[in-house]
Every structure is written in C-alpha cells, then in structure tokens.
Amino acid sequence: MADQTPDHAAAPAGRPGWRQHARRHRRGGQSVPATGGQGGPGMSSSMKASNWLWNFRVLWSAHFFSVASLTVLAPLLPFYLNEIGAGDTKQVLLWSGLALAAPAVSYSLTAPLWGKLGDKYGRKLMVVRALFGLVLTLLLMSIAKSPFEFFLYRLFQGAFGGVVDAGAAFAGSQAPEDQRGRVFGKLESAVSAGSLIGPLLGGLLVSFWGFKPLLQGLAVLVALMAVAAIFLLHEKRSRETTExxxxxxxxxxxxxxxxxxxxxxxxxxxxxxxxxxxxxxxxxxxxxxxxxxxxxxxxxxxxxxxxxxxxxxxxxxxxxxxxxxxxxxxxxxxxxxxxxxxxxxxxxxxxxxxxxxxxxxxxxxxxxxxxxxxxxxxxxxxxxxxxxxxxxxxxxxxxxxxxxxxxxxxxxxxxxxxxxxxxxxxxxxxxxxxxxxxxxxxxxxxxxxxxxxxxxxxxx
Structure with missing residues (x-):
C-alpha cells in the first residue's frame, strides 16, 4: 500500500506534504495545539499527519475492496441469474436490467439521509456502516434462491451501502485543505483499480469456486476491512458547535x-x-x-x-x-x-x-x-x-x-x-x-x- 499514499513530491512549494510535516516535527519541531478530536487538545502536528496517513490508507483500501467486490459479479450477472432460475434469455435480460438498476434507485433515496446522519453522529460511523451493509448484501446475494430475491438484495445494497461516498465525505472533512484535490484523485484511483481488477478476477475465480463461495469469500474480505476501519480510522471532530x-x-x-x-x-x-x-x-x-x-x-x-x-x-x-x-x-x-x-x-x-x-x-x-x-x-x-x-x-x-x-x-x-x-x-x-x-x-x-x-x- 506504500505506493498508493499521496504523492508528496508533487506538493506545491511552501506546502509540505503529510510525510514532511511528520518528519519535521519528529526532528524536534514544536507541537501545535489541536482544537479537539480524538487525539485531544495537545495532539501534535506529527500525530495528526500520522493519523491522516492511516486514514487515507484505510479509505483507499475500503474503496478498492468495495468496488472490486461489486464489479466481480457485474459482467457475469446473466450467468448467475440463470443459475438461480431466471429462465429463458428474455427473462435473464429483464432481471439483469432490474438488478443493475436497483441499487441506484434505492441509493438515490437514502444517500442524503446517511449523509445527514454522518454530519450529526460522525462520518467514521457512516464508513463502517456502509462496509458492514456491503458485507450483509454479499452474503444475502450468495444465498438468493430466485431472481426476485436477488433483485431485493440489490435494493438493500443501494439503501445500506455507499462505501465510496461515505469515504469521500470522511476524506473531505479530514484531509488538509490545500491537498483535498489530490486526496479525491487518489480515492478515485482506488475506484478505477477496483473496476479494473474486479471483472478480470471475476471470470477466473468463478470458474474455480463458483458464484456462491466467491460472494461469501468477498464478504469475509470486506468484513475484515470494516473491522480495520473501526480501529484504524481516526476522526477529528470539533468540540464546540457554533449557532x-x-x-x-x-x-x-x-x-x-x-x-x-x-x-x-x-x-x-x-x-x-x-x-x-x-x-x-x-x-x-x-x-x-x-x-x-x-x-x-x-x-x-x-x-x-x-x-x-x-x-x-x-x-x-x-x-x-x-x-x-x-x-x-x-x-x-x-x-x-x-x-x-x-x-x-x-x-x-x-x-x-x-x-x-x-x-x-x-x-x-x-x-x-x-x-x-x-x-x-x-x-x-x-x-x-x-x-x-x-x-x-x-x-x-x-x-x-x-x-x-x-x-x-x-x-x-x-x-x-x-x-x-x-x-x-x-x-x-x-x-x-x-x-x-x-x-x-x-x-x-x-x-x-x-x-x-x-x-x-x-x-x-
């Protein structure tokens, strides 16, 4: 994961990157008081830089695994629907279209509500919630017995997932302001990497394991990612709220x-x-x-x-x-x-x-x-x-x-x-x-x- 951390060499002059901030303070630089958050009021800049580096690595991994887990199945969806009883070609195409559209429909209704809850209770909670929502979705899709059941589980995915947007909201609130653009860029690269690797591995792994074991294995990987997010994500929140x-x-x-x-x-x-x-x-x-x-x-x-x-x-x-x-x-x-x-x-x-x-x-x-x-x-x-x-x-x-x-x-x-x-x-x-x-x-x-x-x- 070292090669996926932000590119500090490209930082503008006079704007040292996160690693440079941490290095300078470890050499004896004076600590800068923080305004609050998990690290406490006396958290130094080096500690904040270290926390953000961990945050970035966890968010990048969460983006990658969530997108890869979903795109593994996308090109092979007609085959899986046929396996669980979709019927003739017309039915397979119908259920494929419905299954592909379902998450977008339910997500459009719930995304603003999850965002509002994140503003109120913390965006780390929303990242963890979305990861566990994806875990449950993958497990449910693996036990679907009919195309209609699979369609319902895809609606569930849209309503309770949203790892990428939850991570983007977290990053937007925690990243250094003058490096927010490159952070969004790096997280977008995680989406691209997942979209690239998922379909390439999908056909390979399905031929060895089959659809159901593959979905269950992916659920385990995403669950581990959710546990990592619980312990490794550090959210800095202001203690005082203005009117x-x-x-x-x-x-x-x-x-x-x-x-x-x-x-x-x-x-x-x-x-x-x-x-x-x-x-x-x-x-x-x-x-x-x-x-x-x-x-x-x-x-x-x-x-x-x-x-x-x-x-x-x-x-x-x-x-x-x-x-x-x-x-x-x-x-x-x-x-x-x-x-x-x-x-x-x-x-x-x-x-x-x-x-x-x-x-x-x-x-x-x-x-x-x-x-x-x-x-x-x-x-x-x-x-x-x-x-x-x-x-x-x-x-x-x-x-x-x-x-x-x-x-x-x-x-x-x-x-x-x-x-x-x-x-x-x-x-x-x-x-x-x-x-x-x-x-x-x-x-x-x-x-x-x-x-x-x-x-x-x-x-x-």
Whole structure:
C-alpha cells in the first residue's frame, strides 16, 4: 500500500506534504495545539499527519475492496441469474436490467439521509456502516434462491451501502485543505483499480469456486476491512458547535437541494456531472455490439470488450491521481472542462474506426479524461460545504448524479434501438462536450460564499 499514499513530491512549494510535516516535527519541531478530536487538545502536528496517513490508507483500501467486490459479479450477472432460475434469455435480460438498476434507485433515496446522519453522529460511523451493509448484501446475494430475491438484495445494497461516498465525505472533512484535490484523485484511483481488477478476477475465480463461495469469500474480505476501519480510522471532530453550524447540521435534505439551486456555480458542476454519467452509462448497451460489428466474430468480441475495458480503467487508475493534483493547483472548472472536452472527442472518434485495434488509443484517452470528472464535481461540493453539513451535501449530490446513471442507460438503450452505434457515440460524445461548455462558464461565476436566507445559511 506504500505506493498508493499521496504523492508528496508533487506538493506545491511552501506546502509540505503529510510525510514532511511528520518528519519535521519528529526532528524536534514544536507541537501545535489541536482544537479537539480524538487525539485531544495537545495532539501534535506529527500525530495528526500520522493519523491522516492511516486514514487515507484505510479509505483507499475500503474503496478498492468495495468496488472490486461489486464489479466481480457485474459482467457475469446473466450467468448467475440463470443459475438461480431466471429462465429463458428474455427473462435473464429483464432481471439483469432490474438488478443493475436497483441499487441506484434505492441509493438515490437514502444517500442524503446517511449523509445527514454522518454530519450529526460522525462520518467514521457512516464508513463502517456502509462496509458492514456491503458485507450483509454479499452474503444475502450468495444465498438468493430466485431472481426476485436477488433483485431485493440489490435494493438493500443501494439503501445500506455507499462505501465510496461515505469515504469521500470522511476524506473531505479530514484531509488538509490545500491537498483535498489530490486526496479525491487518489480515492478515485482506488475506484478505477477496483473496476479494473474486479471483472478480470471475476471470470477466473468463478470458474474455480463458483458464484456462491466467491460472494461469501468477498464478504469475509470486506468484513475484515470494516473491522480495520473501526480501529484504524481516526476522526477529528470539533468540540464546540457554533449557532450557524448547529443550524446547518439540522438542515434537511430539501433545504440542501434548495441551497444547490441558489448557487449557479454548483448547478453548473452538477449538470456537468450528470452529463458525465449519462455518457458513461449510455455507452454500456451499445459498446459491446459496436465491437462485435468491428470484429465480425461473436466469439472473440467478448475478449475484445474485456481488453478495451481493461485499458480504459488502467489509464483511469493513473489519470485520477494526476487530475487530483491538478485540481489543487489550477481552477477546478478549467480542469473539468478540458477533461470533458477530451472525453467527448474520444467517444465521438470511436464511431470512426473500421478495425477494433484502433479503439485502444481512444479508450485510453476516454479513461484518462473521464477520471477527472466526478472527482472534480465532488471536490467542488466539498469546498462549498462547512464541516457541519458536508455529509448531507455530498449525499444529496450523489442522489442527483444517480439520475444520470439511470437516464444514461435508458438513453443508450433507446437510441441503440433505432440508430446505428456510431450515431449513438456521436450523441453521447456531444453530451460530454455540452457538459464541458456548461462548467467552463462556471469559471465566470462567483466563488461560493455564505449568505443567510430566512435565518438559514445557504451557499451561492
């Protein structure tokens, strides 16, 4: 895990990284009093740096294992549903679609509520809760006896999971402010790594163990990760709560959504995030048929799809950290706009090649550019939040972006029904470019500032 810790060599001049902070204080530097938290009022900067390094490693591992555990099954879902009695091909496809959509639906309803509870009772509790929720989900899915049962357990997953967003809310509240961008980037790289490793290992492990033992084994791994989070995550919480913070903590989900609408800048970023999800999930139904048309060989098409997915997530793994560092040094809206523009061009150009080999470079560019998009949206949401309301704002933003997942999958399937794949690529690439333009104009809008409306605090 040493190679997954934040890149301190890239820290801006005058901003020593976490390791440098710890090293300087171990050599005899003076301790800096803390304002409170688990370490107590006298906790030194070296202790705080050490705690954050542990926090980061635990969060990175939690992101990786949770995403890998879920993506292991995703490409093989039709086979598992067939094994538990889905029936003919039409039924398998129907239940596969329902099972894939189920977590997004339930998650969109519960994410803001979990975020609000995290603001009130602590974000470490939400990380542990989400990990144990995933453990229970994996165990339940392993004992499903029918597609309907499996569908219900997937709804449970969305309602009680959410490890990635819980970890992001924790990181946003605990990371050093001037390094928050690179932290979000590194955590996004964990998502990319899990998305890369999960499907690659899925087919291999299923052939040796079968579906049920694999799901149970993954549940054990995630349970160990949850136990590690209990003992190794250290949350620093302020002991004193101002009147404003108390109001923000008590603010409901509806008021949070109102505060988003009052901020044209945040609306622009949320539109950009929706465009990113619409394009990404819209490609899912049409990409494999497009590859099959290029290869002209149905048997080898699956292998080509797997390799093209692997190179995309591989470049996303490295690109996420790079974009995270850039977000600490350059305006976030500029980085988002360039990344969305590059991603849109890469998607559009995938309609052009006549040979499947030509897709490799374009998929690499797509993965590299896409890795900047969602992390930039959540970084902007985190920056616009206070310590008292960051969880509910991150959760509410996640719920909004889920609409892009569902809408994108529906749009891709609908367009694929009456347009050829190249035209669908053109439409979805244009959606990304539209998102780039919207967020680019966000750079001309005022930065977030606190204003009071009717006694409450809203951001614009």
């Amino acid at each position: 404003t913070e108390a109001y923000e903590t008590s603010s409901g989900v509806f008021r949070t959504l109102q505060s988003f609408l009052r901020s044209r800048r945040l609306v622009a970023f949320l539109i950009g995030g929706l465009c990113a999800n619409v394009a990404a999930y819209g490609l899912v139904p049409v990409f494999a048929p497009h590859v099959q048309n290029l290869t002209g060989d149905g048997e080898n098409a699956a292998a080509w799809v797997g390799m093209l997915q692997a190179v995309m997530w591989g470049t996303a793994l490295f690109g996420a950290a790079w974009w995270g560092r850039r977000n600490d040094k350059a305006p976030v809206e500029r980085n988002f706009a360039w990344a969305a523009l590059l991603c849109g061009i890469a998607v559009i150009l995938q309609a052009v090649p006549e040979k499947v080999e030509w897709l490799f470079a374009l998929r690499m560019l797509q993965g590299f550019a896409f890795s900047a998009l969602l992390q930039s949206v959540f970084l902007e949401i985190s920056k616009s939040s206070s310590a008292a309301n960051r969880g509910v704002r991150m959760g509410s933003a996640s719920s909004i972006l889920v609409a892009g997942q569902v809408g994108g999958a529906m749009l891709g399937s609908t367009l694929g029904g009456f347009l050829s794949a190249p035209y669908v690529f053109l439409v979805l690439g244009s959606v990304l470019i539209f998102g780039a333009v919207v967020v680019k104009f966000a750079g001309h809008l005022p930065k977030v500032s606190s204003l009071r409306y009717g006694g409450g605090v809203f951001k614009r």
